[in-house]
Amino acid sequence: MVECNGIGEMTLLHLFSRAKLHLPPHTGLRDWEPSRENSFVAFWRPGELCWTKIEDVEGFGELWDVHWFNGQFYMITTIGVWVVDDCEPWLIIQKNNYGPRKQLYLVEVSGALLLVSQFGKYEKLDGTNAGLETYEFQVWKLDLIRSKAKEIRILGDRAIFLGVNGSISVGVSKSIGVKPNHIYFTDNWKGGDGRDMGAYNLEDGNTQIFLYGDFC
Known part of the structure; x- marks a missing residue:
């Protein structure tokens, strides 16, 4: 499950173990538009500092x-x-x-x-x-x-x-x-x-x- 706060910080939460993994902020996505639900898809690899856009x-x-x-x-x-x-x-x-x-x-x-x-x-x-x-x-x-x-x-x-x-x-x-x-x-x-x-x-x-x- 992904958690996101008002300043763009994102966390990946495992619902059973309650373990958390910090993700890069969505503010780093240059083309991100909150008003568009289907604007694009991006992924992140552990160790990287930003998202990779598909x-x-x-x-x-x-x-x-x-x-x-x-x-x-x-x-x-x-x-x-x-x-x-x-x-x-x-x-x-x-x-x-x-x-x-x-x-x-x-x-x-x-x-x-x-x-x-x-x-x-x-x-x-x-x-x-x-x-x-x-x-x-x-x-x-x-x-x-x-x-x-x-x-x-x-x-x-x-x-x-x-x-x-x-x-x-x-x-x-x-x-x-x-x-x-x-x-x-x-x-x-x-x-x-x-x-x-x-x-x-x-x-x-x-x-x-x-x-x-x-x-x-």
């Missing part, structure tokens, strides 16, 4: 997620899955139509890189309390060598936790209260009010809602 990202569609896997950065956009090679992205799996009301995530599970698709629908057709709620997930195992993707419904002894600041998988045998083959999610929809939170059973498609109803 070139020509704007032409690759809306950026959904970035994940570090097997020594390389992978990105998922509205066009497909990209690998970043020497600061330049290369399209490796193309997907032109993800459909409306969907969010995409990259996460490593048991040594494989997975693409997770989250589908949402409006709660009521008349527009009242018309926040998006999740009704389905699809998980795809990416073959980065053959540029293919295969849908899976079994995660084994693992569970996935999704988030816009990074997604992870955990072993349930060492995690109290965590169910295997489940996807845990929070309300990450644009304009969401925080009600869409739960655990999705990937095998049977059932969802356990953690929080339901309007806030006081």
Whole structure:
């Protein structure tokens, strides 16, 4: 998880160990514009004093997620899955139509890189309390060598936790209260009010809602 204060200082926080890693300030990014959500992507290597910008990202569609896997950065956009090679992205799996009301995530599970698709629908057709709620997930195992993707419904002894600041998988045998083959999610929809939170059973498609109803 990334923490950022009002003067540009940034810290990378490990949620389980509480360890912190200090990052270069975002003020060192010359082209950074807070008003633009998709202005560019940059990364940092330990020991370096500044960020390295990945070139020509704007032409690759809306950026959904970035994940570090097997020594390389992978990105998922509205066009497909990209690998970043020497600061330049290369399209490796193309997907032109993800459909409306969907969010995409990259996460490593048991040594494989997975693409997770989250589908949402409006709660009521008349527009009242018309926040998006999740009704389905699809998980795809990416073959980065053959540029293919295969849908899976079994995660084994693992569970996935999704988030816009990074997604992870955990072993349930060492995690109290965590169910295997489940996807845990929070309300990450644009304009969401925080009600869409739960655990999705990937095998049977059932969802356990953690929080339901309007806030006081």
